Amino acid sequence: MLATVLRSSRFPVYSKPIVTLFHPICRRFYHLSAVYTPLTPQMDAADASEETLRGVLAEKQASVDAQAGVVRKLKAEAAAKADIEAAVESLKALKIEVSAVAKRLQAVVSSSGGGSGDREAFRQVVVNTLERRLFYIPSFKIYRGVAGLYDYGPPGCAVKSNVLSLWRQHFVLEENMLEVDCPCVTPEIVLKASGHVDKFTDLMVKDEKTGSCYRADHLLKDFCKEKLEKDSTLPSVKVAELKHILAVLDDLSTEELGAKLKEYGITAPDTKNPLSDPYPFNLMFQTSIGPSGLSPGYMRPETAQGIFVNFKDLYYYNGYRLPFAAAQIGQAFRNEISPRQGLLRVREFTLAEIEHFVDPEDKSHPKFVDVADLEFLMFPRELQLSGESAKLINLGEAVRKGTINNETLGYFIGRVYLFLTRLGIDKERLRFRQHLPNEMAHYAADCWDAEIECSYGWIECVGIADRSAYDLRAHTDKSGVSLVAHETYPEPREVEKLVITPSKKELGLAFKGNQKMVVEALEALNQAEALEVKAALESKGEIEFGVCTLGKSVIIKKNMVSISMEKKKEHQRVFTPSVIEPSFGIGRIIYCLFEHSFYTRPSKSDDEQLNVFRFPPLVAPIKCTVFPLIKSQQFDEVAKIIARSLRSNGISHIIDITGTSIGKRYARTDEIGVPFAITVDSTSSVTIRERDSKEQIRVSIDEVASVVKEVADGQSTWADIMWRFPTHSASHVDD
Amino acid sequence: MLATVLRSSRFPVYSKPIVTLFHPICRRFYHLSAVYTPLTPQMDAADASEETLRGVLAEKQASVDAQAGVVRKLKAEAAAKADIEAAVESLKALKIEVSAVAKRLQAVVSSSGGGSGDREAFRQVVVNTLERRLFYIPSFKIYRGVAGLYDYGPPGCAVKSNVLSLWRQHFVLEENMLEVDCPCVTPEIVLKASGHVDKFTDLMVKDEKTGSCYRADHLLKDFCKEKLEKDSTLPSVKVAELKHILAVLDDLSTEELGAKLKEYGITAPDTKNPLSDPYPFNLMFQTSIGPSGLSPGYMRPETAQGIFVNFKDLYYYNGYRLPFAAAQIGQAFRNEISPRQGLLRVREFTLAEIEHFVDPEDKSHPKFVDVADLEFLMFPRELQLSGESAKLINLGEAVRKGTINNETLGYFIGRVYLFLTRLGIDKERLRFRQHLPNEMAHYAADCWDAEIECSYGWIECVGIADRSAYDLRAHTDKSGVSLVAHETYPEPREVEKLVITPSKKELGLAFKGNQKMVVEALEALNQAEALEVKAALESKGEIEFGVCTLGKSVIIKKNMVSISMEKKKEHQRVFTPSVIEPSFGIGRIIYCLFEHSFYTRPSKSDDEQLNVFRFPPLVAPIKCTVFPLIKSQQFDEVAKIIARSLRSNGISHIIDITGTSIGKRYARTDEIGVPFAITVDSTSSVTIRERDSKEQIRVSIDEVASVVKEVADGQSTWADIMWRFPTHSASHVDD
Known part of the structure; x- marks a missing residue:
């Protein structure tokens, strides 16, 4: 039996994409709610054809584009905050619909794929070898272990150390990055600012009798999959419904998930006991700093925050010059509800993260030319949305065409490609997948994942995101310390600035106690509005002016306010840098490397197959x-x-x-x-x-x-x- | 002012020893209780001279030796457990007395030292440079930081990475050690077995009104020191008492410490509020593994346990051969009550630990010859007890004379010396200090600390301990998995074994319901006792035999038991290996390296002093x-x-x-x-x-x-x- 398995040493390379199964490594929490409504009448047919789906997609995408236009317009016009927010919400909802259809399309397209039996047999052989030769060991084995914790044994530890050395050489040394080393224990306020305390959660349900915990989405997913695989009597409407759920699973709200679990009568897998309603469980390991019990802390879920909070010092260290990158290698922790899939989903892991700080107005990269000629598998949004596979694309062209948002992001994508292939990752099983609209946080400019195919499917191993100014702003707001950069102009620049000067005397006479509200409303005018008021006052001498805080309009006369565009000299520009973040899940990369390096060959003396890891010399333990x-x-x-x-x-x-x-x-x-x-x-x-x-x-x-x-x-x-x-x-x- | 300070760039090298001020890095918890009684009449004189103290010490040491003989004898005779325990307790108490006198003697001898002002000024200059050049940064500075947590900035991070590379090269590669990499999150059972859950504590008091926490021993120490320094009217008896307290501070029990705080009316330093009684505070960061809240876990306080629990697999990996060493580099955590002294006492730090497993019957080392000719500062127990300073001693001779317990321990001491000096530690400010009797756990065969002198005094940076079979036995007991080694004899060996066969029939007839207790008592006889019984039965036909569990003696006749020495063939020896553990506090080594590498030189152009770190090229950032x-x-x-x-x-x-x-x-x-x-x-x-x-x-x-x-x-x-x-x-x- 084993011999047979060993001979099929390498499972087929899939030409069709497989949807990524895993929780993102570095993408930060991003929860949206998506209501289950059949997207269009066509969609409810279980046999929704590839063509139908493509049609629906195109339609949906057009709505997204239109709605995005609306949002842009509202922002440009500085419309009321509530209006903008409502428009953004609609946009988000539309994006989710697009993504759901795209996923269904992908599923249809790749449904001819398969060979999961082969893949599991292959994995078994690799994992047996890895465990027998102590590449890794379930931690605390003599105490029956702890799910999601693994030790690297001697050869695994050596591989890890070589991978990290190469990473330092390839990134830190090559780019003169500023490497830092921050503690894992992190006080609550830092992770409040980053959003982890409130949003870094998975939805959990409890067995109401035994108290055992499960991930709510896992239970729903397992239920849908089993139904679809085993129940051949399912009506086509039901099939469509279940498939739709699988497609939007990540986007369901707490209530929607709970309703589905109830509707399908899903119970605890081991006991069949009833389940609690789902509720968010924070994935951080919590602890307490110091003896008082009054300073909550967490084990960091990523290393990035340690860099952000040091931005000011690092900017100083770099001689107040941009761009520069900081890097950190270290442990990160996630208290998974129920870890699955061996080394890929663990509770403690090594991350290597880079935060490249750059002027948002200039994301060019002087060394982009060094990587522009690279050509490798990319899977941009459009290909995913049209149900195609990843394609060989020239990196220079991808940036030129705007597929990749900017040169710096493109440069890092190229450098990550070079790093992974230098390690020994098979370039035919490595692709760069762009995030779909609903995967990306609203502030992100663009995100790509380096995904490596292994026996578990396509695994996100490196995330490369342009996170704009989000993180630095969040810490500026929370700490009150301004995390900004300055550009000093070679010579002072003359800029036109709007100056609104309400005449408090006249306004006081006219509006008495309401004066303050009127003054505030005048001062809050944006440029377009102010110029409109100015023109009206000049032509008609007065204008009817709505003051929200008063709930009514007042008449503003010419002598009550002076509005002018004045020229001022500015010596510098102050701005929050954008950050481009390549984030490496070292353990995942190593596991995929194990699979890609493994092969068997016959022994000359007997029928046995011999196992070999073809590690490049640099990586070999x-x-x-x-x-x-x-x-x-x-x-x-x-x-x-x-x-x-x-x-x-x-x-x-x-x-x-x-x-x-x-x-x-x-x-x-x-x-x-x-x-x-x-x-x-x-x-x-x-x-x-x-x-x-x-x-x-x-x-x-x-x-x-x-x-x-x-x-x-x-x-x-x-x-x-x-x-x-x-x-x-x-x-x-x-x- | 600064210029003056800068010129006295290096504080004097003390020829006299300074007592180590710090909590041990790697020595595991060891609490004993010591009652305050004036040790001898002479001791109460505040001016107890050096000579008097030496006399007292010799006396005390003789009592320790005598009592140790008693313990050995009781063990050899397999005396009742209670008797042995009582004797061991007396021995411990005597050891504490010896240590207290030794410390007082040290204090008298080194009281001529000083220049603490110079040292602090020097430190200030170094620390200013380190912080300004971002060697390190107080963590989470923009949120006002967290005591005891530091980041390494770019140059510090590079130094650390170079130190660790050199460590790997010097130890792991050189000795073919098996390096492993285990998680920081550790389930409770592992740390129950190691003793950390019960004993890894410091005594704490709380401000009864504000809840602020303090280390009880720190408060008592600060009180005594201040009294001694500032109160010139203290009667000599009082001076002696306070000095004695400082000497035995580490050995005071909870109750004794509490009583002293009360007696001296010590209150909370900031508020002068009354304090709670002292109580033990566990220094581990606690957390919860998984979502249920039912699996307590801790952030590991040391990396060693990860190696011990893997002993079985590592022994297999090494082809079932001894000796072998395993090594681990990683983060460790201690939730200090009130961290002091900058980088030396922190809440999270990097340890590099080696566990060298060796046959307890053969602790020779084939490569000892490579280090035997080294000569460096050693501070064996005898020199400390006689109030002398550390001396240049030849390593080979130290092992030959038994000053260092065995060759393997000696080999590692030599290798540690080579490592530290290669890094750039000044060999004149590096000494190897042997533990005093009361510092060492009862199971340890011998312990030495590599202490480096810096502006804080002599700092324990590496602990090198022969921990005998303690750790493996503890995990064997708790896990039920036998962590042992085998020596297969080239040919079977004949061994004599005692065989005691009670005749249950005869005993049953004679003792009825008490039979079981008598059988157990007979079976529990050790070899000497059994042979005595046998001789008596053979000569007199019967013997009066005390059965503890019955609370009386019974008469055993010849037909009730057969006792013989039988020859058996044994094919192998099964034993628990001893472990020799060098444990490196990487952060402390790096801080001392910073101080040892720092100097200033005049600038040619102006009066300023220029700062220089003379790192060896291998270490330079x-x-x-x-x-x-x-x-x-x-x-x-x-x-x-x-x-x-x-x-x-x-x-x-x-x-x-x-x-x-x-x-x-x-x-x-x-x-x-x-x-x-x-x-x-x-x-x-x-x-x-x-x-x-x-x-x-x-x-x-x-x-x-x-x-x-x-x-x-x-x-x-x-x-x-x-x-x-x-x-x-x-x-x-x-x-």
């Missing part, structure tokens, strides 16, 4: 092994000399002096992805074998450490090395 | 700066080319193209400890200036990156490089 070919004191001595020299070169290695066959020893190290094996078969020279090609070269003992260092550090490739040394032909082959 | 000598497009281009080549060599650097004088630019980088400055003064070659010597060499543009890499990586020293390139004599000097 151990760079080489040293084997004396046969048990011999002489060879053991040589092995020790080589080990010493590897050690002083900083090359991680293991010596294997067990008496087993050289083939078995190769297999053992292939299985933890050691790229090079040094076999000691003489006292003057040794062979080096490369893991994947199994090619061998002969190198003198003096040179061997420096040769391995050269390839392990990535200065040379195996191909570079091959031609410099004689090939060793198979006197001690794999087995 | 940034390896080099690139300065175009004058503003020029040509030079800027060259600077860019050099920067690119530094980047591709992985060398951190900054370009400074501001137009300020070269001297000012040098000063700016000296102040963050950049070891090399490249000045671009032509388009073919450049100068490299070394920070401390200010020597300059001229190097071609093509070579400059590889030269800097060579010294930055520690492959060559500046001295090695100097003779290879022409010296550049001072055309652009500092200023």
Whole structure:
């Protein structure tokens, strides 16, 4: 059985997109409510065809565009706040409809995909190998573990440390980023400002008898899926309804979710007991700072806030120059209600985050040219909405056409692509997916996720978002410390400014006790309104003027207010920088890397399949092994000399002096992805074998450490090395 | 004023020891109660001379030795548990007395030391520089911060990352340690087993009106110190009493501490309100795992437990071979009642811990010979007890003489010495202090602290303890999973084993309902007792035999029990490994490194003092700066080319193209400890200036990156490089 599984070592690469299944890593909470109403009459047919859906989508998208125009117009006209808010709400609702249809379309299009059995079997083999070789270990195993907590064992820990080193080299060093290191324990006020205290929640239900907790959306999802898969008698209207629910699941409000659970009679999965109504459960681990019990704190859910609160100091450190980026690597914590899917959804994980601060009026990037020629799989909103797959797109073109909002965002997308592929992520199973309208917070300018395909589907591993000025403004408001940047003009600029000067004397005479309200209403005029008033006063001498706070109109005369455009000299511009945030879920990247690096090959001696991780040398947990070919004191001595020299070169290695066959020893190290094996078969020279090609070269003992260092550090490739040394032909082959 | 301070840039190196002021980093809770009784009549004289104290100490030490003999004897004879416990308690009490006298002696001996004003001024200058250059930042500063939480800003973060890299290289790679990475969130049961839930506490008092919390021992200490310093009318008996309290402060029980606070009428420092009785406050940050609220968890107070619970898997990973070491770097948390002393006593910190598992019957170390010739400051128990200072002692000799308990412990002490001095810790301000009898847990075989002297006194930065089998046994007991090692004998060994076979039939006839108690008592005999019974039965045919559980003696006859020594074949030995634990407080090491690296030198141009951190290149946050000598497009281009080549060599650097004088630019980088400055003064070659010597060499543009890499990586020293390139004599000097 296992042998069969092993042979289908790599599950097929899907050409069709699969909807991402996971909770976002770095995207911040964004809850909207979406009412379930059949979107259009056509939509209720279970067999809504691809074509029908495309038609509906186009219609819906047009409404979104129109409504967006309305919002823009209202804002430009500085309409009443309530009006703007109402228009924004409608826009949000429309966006959700668009997204729901888009998801259904995706589902229809990708329904021919499948092979989930193969994928699970593949995953089982990888996970078995990973656990057996201690890449990771369920934490506190001897105490029966804790769901969602994992240890990295020795090879996993080494891979992680190599990935982080490469990250530092690729991002921090390359861009001269300002790396900081902030505590995990965070006082409440910081996470109040960021919004996490109020909004970083999942909806939960409790078994009313046992008190067991479940994620409400998981229960509804499981119910719908099972119904759709197993109940062949479902009427088509019902099928459409269930599919629609799956599409809008993330957008249901507390009440809607609760109503659905009730309507379908969903009970606790283990006991069949009734469930409570859903209620929000905050996903942060709470604690108390200091002994008084009066200072609530949380374990940070992300590292970004530590950077934002330091903006002022970092801006100073950078010589008050923009743009600059700060970076942080560290632990983050999310108290998941019911962790699933192994290493992908855990309660504690390592994040590596970058906050690139930039002038909102100039998001160009001087080094964009270095990445503009890259071409890789992108999945912009339009392709998702039209039900197409991700496509190879040229990065320069994507920015030029506005698919990607700006150069800086594009630059980071390119750098993330280079980083992931350098690690060993298969570029055919890596795509950059743009957020759909309802996935993105209203303040965000544009968001893309680097998604990696593994046996669980397409997994969001890096989020790259242009978050505009949101975070700095939130902390400015809460702390009262102004987190802004300045642009000093080379020479002062003359600007026209509106000056409204109410004459308090005249207004007092005319309106007595109401004077204050009238003054305020006059001062609150925007430019367009003020100029209108000015024109009327000049032409007619008076104007009827509505004062909201009085609930009536008054007559304003010419002598009551002076309105003028005056020229002023300004020496600098003060603004809140925009932030572009690439945020890396290190554990997810590593898990996907494990899957992408894994393959099997037949053993020569028997029917068994041998497991191999094809880690690039830079990432490999151990760079080489040293084997004396046969048990011999002489060879053991040589092995020790080589080990010493590897050690002083900083090359991680293991010596294997067990008496087993050289083939078995190769297999053992292939299985933890050691790229090079040094076999000691003489006292003057040794062979080096490369893991994947199994090619061998002969190198003198003096040179061997420096040769391995050269390839392990990535200065040379195996191909570079091959031609410099004689090939060793198979006197001690794999087995 | 500042200039004066700056000139006394380095406070004097004390030849006399200063008592460590700090809470231990890694030593686990150890509370004993000590009653205040004047130790001897002599001791009550305030002017107890050094000689008198030495006499008292010798006496006390003799009592400890005698009592230790009693305990050993009772254990060997397998005496009743209660008797052994009572003897151990007496021993502990005696040890505390010894320690109290030793501390008083130390105080007398070192009372001539001082210069605390100088030290504080020095600290102020260092801390100002560190904060101004963002080595560290009080966390969440814009929200007025949280006591005991600090961020590392860019240069601090880089130093930390370099220190950790060097640690990995020096320990993990060098010894092939198994590095693991476990979560911070830890379920209660693990910390119940380790003892932290019950014993990891400090005694706290509350202001009865405001609820403000204080560490009880701090209040008592502050009171005693102030009295002693400021009250010149104190009678000598009182002086002696207060000094004694300071000496035994750590050992006072809750009740004793409470009684003293009451007796002296100590009130809340800020409000003068009355205080509550002291009560233990657990120093762990508590939280709840999962949504139910039923699974308490804590943020780990140390990383070690993650290794212990994985012992079984790690032993398997190591091919079931001993010894081996596991290592972990990670965050640890302590919810201090009132954090003091800046970076030294914080609520969240990075630990790097090693657990070296070894056969308790063989603690030799094959590589001890590599460190045996080292000679450095050691402060063994005897020197402390006799009031002497730390002495230069040869490591090999210390182990040979038994001063250090065993080779493996000695090996790690040597390796820690090499690590710290390689980082840049001044070896004259580094000593290894052995724990006094009362500092060490009863199970520990031997403990040494690497203490570094800084402006706060001697700070414990690394603890190196032989913890015997304590931790693995504790987790075996709690989890039921046996954490043991096996030694398979090359061939089976014959061993004599005591076999006691009560004859239940005869005993039943004789003792009826009491049979069970008699059987149990017989089976519980240890070897010596059993052989005594056997001899008596053989010679007299019967023996009077006390059965505790019956509260009386019974007569045992020859036919009631058979006692024999039988030979058995054993194939393996099963045992719990001992663990030797070096535990590094990374933040404390870094802070001490900052102080040891800091110096000032006069500026040539004016009266100002310039600050310099003399970090070794490996540790320096940034390896080099690139300065175009004058503003020029040509030079800027060259600077860019050099920067690119530094980047591709992985060398951190900054370009400074501001137009300020070269001297000012040098000063700016000296102040963050950049070891090399490249000045671009032509388009073919450049100068490299070394920070401390200010020597300059001229190097071609093509070579400059590889030269800097060579010294930055520690492959060559500046001295090695100097003779290879022409010296550049001072055309652009500092200023």
